[in-house]
Amino acid sequence: MELFNFENEHFRLLLMSAVFLVAAFILSVWLYRIMKRILKENKNPSWKNIASVIQYPFKALVLLIAIVFIRSHIGVTDIYGIKIGLILYILFLTVMSWLGISIVKAIKIAVIAGYDVNESDNLKARKMHTQMRVFERISIFLILFITLALILLSFETIREIGVSLLASAGIAGLIIGFAAQKSISMLLAGFQIAITQPIRIDDVVIVEGEWGRIEEITLTYVVVAIWDKRRLMVPVNYFIDTPFQNWTRQSADILGSVFIYVDYGFPVDKLREYMDEALANNPWWDGNVKVLQVTNCTEKSMELRALASAKDSPSAWDLRVKLREDLLEFLRLSYPEYLPRTRVKMVDDEPSSSKKQV
Structure with a gap:
């Protein structure tokens, strides 16, 4: 061929x-x-x-x-x-x-x-x-x-x-800029977050009343992984314009707090001594912070706040749960009479002279 x-x-x-x-x-x-x-x-x-x-x-x-x-x-x-x-x-x-x-x-x-x-x-x-x-x-x-x-x-x-x-580019630019102002603001917010970093990947935050971790940061939105496996999708400029809580802004370690309510006659020092023992056996305590203080008083009870530190937020959650269980069990077994109670005073308004003599 x-x-x-x-x-x-x-x-x-x-x-x-x-x-x-x-x-x-x-x-x-x-x-x-x-x-x-x-x-x-x-x-x-x-x-x-x-x-x-x-x-x-x-x-x-x-x-x-x-x-x-x-x-x-x-x-x-x-x-x-x-x-x-x-x-x-x-x-x-x-x-x-x-x-x-x-x-x-x-x-x-x-x-x-x-x-x-x-x-x-x-x-x-x-x-x-x-x-x-x-x-x-x-x-x-x-x-x-x-x-x-x-x-x-x-x-x-x-x-x-x-x-x-090209002659009408100015007008077109104004129209496009006005229509895309939200997208542009989100893009600029993404730049600002990358530079100033109010949030980071794996930060623990409270957004819209929800506790979660920063799972993903994109140019337009942020994914917050809620503790119960839900996902909260938040516009990226939210973290520039709206106040929110960042629990791990400076470091990964975190303080966990537990509130206990007891009667006024309760011996606080006894619970403080037991808290030392409970934390020593708590695997999630990092050994740095342990404090028990009276933080408030009401007409019915005293408010005790126990503070303890953990290496990160998941450990802090388990630390708080275990410590709360231990303190309540101690109160139930050792001082049940000092659990919060409601006092009622019975007043007899009838004069004693008007009572019948038997």
Whole structure:
């Protein structure tokens, strides 16, 4: 057949293209292995995973460069009216966007690898995880936005429309800005949270009366994992505009409080002595803080507040529950007569002289 004749120009071009593509694929694999070997020599173990994250966009980029070289050598400009240069340009932008996103993810993996949020004192780790997650989302958004804009501007029709609308860009900008002011405010709030960090990943907060942990921070909303496994979705600007409680702002350790109500005659020192014994046998107490004080008095009872410290908020919850049980059991067994009681005084208003004498 004439098609497979070496003297046939189309066959020679086809064979040369195939050789170039195979060579490009081999080159991409070779370069990837060299890069993987270099990254493995790094002392940080997280760098070993970077090569696997960027391998596919890297190989695709090498193959695309080979295709561009083949196209420039052959000199083909269009096929059936389709511009080859435009298609390659769009593919190049797509692959570069893919590679950019992969690099951002690889950088995040490398940075947060040395920070474990599962440690007891994880303040610095939560800070780094929060910053990297927010900056990752912002970077991916900007990469996709710029890529899409460049792809749209590559079409002549869209460019002409853009030039014709340039005169009314001021009015259009005002309309778009007014319509998107909430989205823009949320985006700016996301930047502010990443920098100032009023909240971090795994922070313990009270939002809208609910106790929970910060599970996820995005550009537009924050996910709070409630203690009963519900999820509270909160707009990100809520944490800028509205007061809320952050129990782990400065450190992971936390104080747990238990309130006990007893009669006025109760010997507080006895309960204080027993509290020392109860905390010594409490596995969730970290050994730092133990205080029992009279914090209030009402017409019916005294209010006692027991304070004890734990290494983190889950431990503080278990600490409080166990301590409350122990103190109540001590009162029930040792001093049941001093449990809160209601006093009633019976008053006889009838004069004694009017009573019948028997």
